[in-house]
Amino acid sequence: MKIAHDNAERHVLTVTVDNEPGILAKITGLFTARGYNIDSLTVADISADHAISRITIVTGGPPQVIDQIEAQLDRLVPVHGVVDLTTAGPHVERELALIKVTGTGEARVEALRVADIFRASVVDTTTESFVFELTGAPDKIDSFIALMRELGLVEVGRSGIVGMLRGAEGS
Amino acid sequence: MSDTPKADRQSGAAILTQCLVDQGVEFVFGYPGGAVLPIYDELFGDERLRHILVRHEAGAAHAAEGYARSTGKPGVVLVTSGPGATNAVTGIADAFMDSIPMVVITGQVPTALIGTDAFQEADTVGITRHCTKHNYLVKDPADLQATIEEAFRIATTGRPGPVVVDIPKDVQIAVPSARNAAKLTASHRYSPQMAAPAEQVIEAVEMIAAAERPVFYTGGGVINSGPEATRLLRQLQDMTGAPTTSTLMGLGAFPSEHPDWLGMLGMHGTYEANLAMNKADVMVCIGARFDDRVTGRLDAFSPESKKVHIDIDRSSINKTVPVDLGIVGDCATVLGQMIESWGARKPQDLGEWKARIAGWRARECLAYPEKSTKDPSAIMPQKAVERLHALTHKREPIITTEVGQHQMWAAQYFGFEKPNKWLTSGGLGTMGYGMPAAIGAQLGCPDDLVIDIAGEASIQMNIQELGTASQYRLPVKIFILNNEYMGMVRQWQELTYESRYSNSYSDSLPDFVKLAESYGWTGIRITEESELDAGIEAMLAADGPVMVDCMVAKDANCLPMIPSGAAHTEMLLYGDAHEGTMDDEAKALV
Ligand SMILES: Cc1ncc(C[n+]2csc(CCOP(=O)(O)OP(=O)(O)O)c2C)c(N)n1
Ligand SMILES: [Mg+2]
Numbered sequence: 001m002k003i004a005h006d007n008a009e010r011h012v013l014t015v016t017v018d019n020e021p022g023i024l025a026k027i028t029g030l031f032t033a034r035g036y037n038i039d040s041l042t043v044a045d046i047s048a049d050h051a052i053s054r055i056t057i058v059t060g061g062p063p064q065v066i067d068q069i070e071a072q073l074d075r076l077v078p079v080h081g082v083v084d085l086t087t088a089g090p091h092v093e094r095e096l097a098l099i100k101v102t103g104t105g106e107a108r109v110e111a112l113r114v115a116d117i118f119r120a121s122v123v124d125t126t127t128e129s130f131v132f133e134l135t136g137a138p139d140k141i142d143s144f145i146a147l148m149r150e151l152g153l154v155e156v157g158r159s160g161i162v163g164m165l166r167g168a169e170g171s
Numbered sequence: 172m173s174d175t176p177k178a179d180r181q182s183g184a185a186i187l188t189q190c191l192v193d194q195g196v197e198f199v200f201g202y203p204g205g206a207v208l209p210i211y212d213e214l215f216g217d218e219r220l221r222h223i224l225v226r227h228e229a230g231a232a233h234a235a236e237g238y239a240r241s242t243g244k245p246g247v248v249l250v251t252s253g254p255g256a257t258n259a260v261t262g263i264a265d266a267f268m269d270s271i272p273m274v275v276i277t278g279q280v281p282t283a284l285i286g287t288d289a290f291q292e293a294d295t296v297g298i299t300r301h302c303t304k305h306n307y308l309v310k311d312p313a314d315l316q317a318t319i320e321e322a323f324r325i326a327t328t329g330r331p332g333p334v335v336v337d338i339p340k341d342v343q344i345a346v347p348s349a350r351n352a353a354k355l356t357a358s359h360r361y362s363p364q365m366a367a368p369a370e371q372v373i374e375a376v377e378m379i380a381a382a383e384r385p386v387f388y389t390g391g392g393v394i395n396s397g398p399e400a401t402r403l404l405r406q407l408q409d410m411t412g413a414p415t416t417s418t419l420m421g422l423g424a425f426p427s428e429h430p431d432w433l434g435m436l437g438m439h440g441t442y443e444a445n446l447a448m449n450k451a452d453v454m455v456c457i458g459a460r461f462d463d464r465v466t467g468r469l470d471a472f473s474p475e476s477k478k479v480h481i482d483i484d485r486s487s488i489n490k491t492v493p494v495d496l497g498i499v500g501d502c503a504t505v506l507g508q509m510i511e512s513w514g515a516r517k518p519q520d521l522g523e524w525k526a527r528i529a530g531w532r533a534r535e536c537l538a539y540p541e542k543s544t545k546d547p548s549a550i551m552p553q554k555a556v557e558r559l560h561a562l563t564h565k566r567e568p569i570i571t572t573e574v575g576q577h578q579m580w581a582a583q584y585f586g587f588e589k590p591n592k593w594l595t596s597g598g599l600g601t602m603g604y605g606m607p608a609a610i611g612a613q614l615g616c617p618d619d620l621v622i623d624i625a626g627e628a629s630i631q632m633n634i635q636e637l638g639t640a641s642q643y644r645l646p647v648k649i650f651i652l653n654n655e656y657m658g659m660v661r662q663w664q665e666l667t668y669e670s671r672y673s674n675s676y677s678d679s680l681p682d683f684v685k686l687a688e689s690y691g692w693t694g695i696r697i698t699e700e701s702e703l704d705a706g707i708e709a710m711l712a713a714d715g716p717v718m719v720d721c722m723v724a725k726d727a728n729c730l731p732m733i734p735s736g737a738a739h740t741e742m743l744l745y746g747d748a749h750e751g752t753m754d755d756e757a758k759a760l761v
Contacts, residue, residue, distance in 0.1 A: 018360060021308065022296060022297075022300065022306075022308075025297070025300060026300055029300055029301055030301070033301050064489060064493065067489060068486065068489070068490055071485045071486035071488070071490075072486045074485065074486070075330075075484060075485070075486050076305075077304070077305040077325055077360065077361050078305075078360065080360060
């Protein structure tokens, strides 16, 4: 017999929650228990008194599954609100990456040149290595990493996506 | 309580008991252990709370469910850490699936030992995270009062459900420091939407008014919403004339004696209910959730209808069945809004629709053979339920059930006229639910007749609770339809696995009469149909608890049945051949 797979559509959700113990487990557990995907998840507290956290989740699924994910998140007691940036309107997505590259000679010069084009900054250097910091949309980071692969890439760390609606309104 | 000066000097355990009293709690269903001794010491001699000592923590949780479902008030459970908490998990998961308001207090090892694999430590908050509406670990006695208050509010409002409050032993003993004493958690964070937007109500009413073939499909949400919801449902039905069916959980919201009552729908629902759903042009789902047991094959479910779904839980809307109009709100509130909006309208002439339904009714889908083919002298189980109903319905009994064929026969052949009289494990389908639930219901409704319609296999899952009923002199009745099989399993094996009865025979059964007697109960055995009425009368005449072992046909099957994965139009009825096998796609469905 066949196991069914659905066509996925990428969505970026922001979730504001009470910053209480277990909240992240509650949210990630909801995703695993109900079979939803998490492509990326970031979380940090965002209020002066550390009471509120904002989570950005990149997920995928057919529209009715995305609607369910929103509804399921929304009914958790510590969740204040869920916004689907993908449907809510124009928004920005940013991600930070740290990328370590080793090499000498021409490869090292080339790595620095490419980093300059991408406006990555050098945050650490030795005679045979760099650590670059790059912030941008995820696909920009993808292309930078792809180029670095040929120039001595040894390690990548990515923060996952943080997103926000464009314009004057808060969500 | 916090304005008494003494409050500041109370231990966590004393604060807890005071909070329970303030919440109006009458009964605490529990079982002691090391991590809750401070709370048990507070309960000692406290006349304000009555502690019911069960025999297993699963019994405590199900008893709390039975109390909650029969009274509409939250059930309260108190268990120790580790095995106490894990034993309660099945009941917590059951309450979660069936939206039963419940607050479960679990003891935990002292704060300093959490995470060290201490004796009787279990990660209760982790284990119950996905089978509770919400849960807490309380690390400071100063937070207890606010936490307990919020726990009750969350358990009882919106879509009800179980809430676990895990309290480490040191927090039970400690006295909150004055500095923290006034700490309260934010109350803004949880506020269910009760009323529907006016335009949605108007749209729903217009859809019903234009319908030529309307049907109301109601569920446990109507019962959970309270007696007012039941009253308003009946009123709206009266105004619109819509034929009405209900899920297993919703039985009793609409009277079974009403001419427009279609019976239960779904897998073991009636022919007329399932065909009415299939042919309806407008379906109004009120407080139900399109469970797979109800819908059958999704792409063939009520294909011609425009669908309205009223539910307090927005995640229930469009979860499995897309609807034309989803209304988030409380059943009673929205029904009230709809009645007001309906005003003095007249429904369409539903004569033709009702005539069609009458045609389906004439199929008499609940008729069953007089005698079993393999076991011709045996009592037919359906007959036993019918007689039980006939001899008790005047007393409007509370019926609980276990899980299996007997549960479905009870749903099919025992008519309910009122809400809160039917307590069954619907979503989780937990064998062993019925006896503890009956105990909880009997405590909450001391003047009611409470009967657990049981199977001989299920009843053994929480058989230890016989002792609880004896101890508290609860006159509950257990009526076992003893077919010497896990009948529902046997039935599926006939349908799907060419009658290979793998492990579904109930071997080595106890003598239920002697077993009952050993606990101080009355035991009655019924073997012949001629003894059926007298046996039931004897059960009713005894003032204490009674266990009836009613021997029934071993081969009777529960019909009608929509095999899983089939459409509402593909029902099996009595007389249809249904033994054999199925393809893998069908076998994979539950
Ligand atoms: C705790 C639990 N384990 C297993 C099952 C699966 N199950 C469903 S019905 C059933 C048989 C029940 O037998 P019995 O209580 O004799 O009822 P009958 O179907 O014969 O009326 C079983 C094993 C269940 N529902 N719950
Ligand atoms: Mg049986």
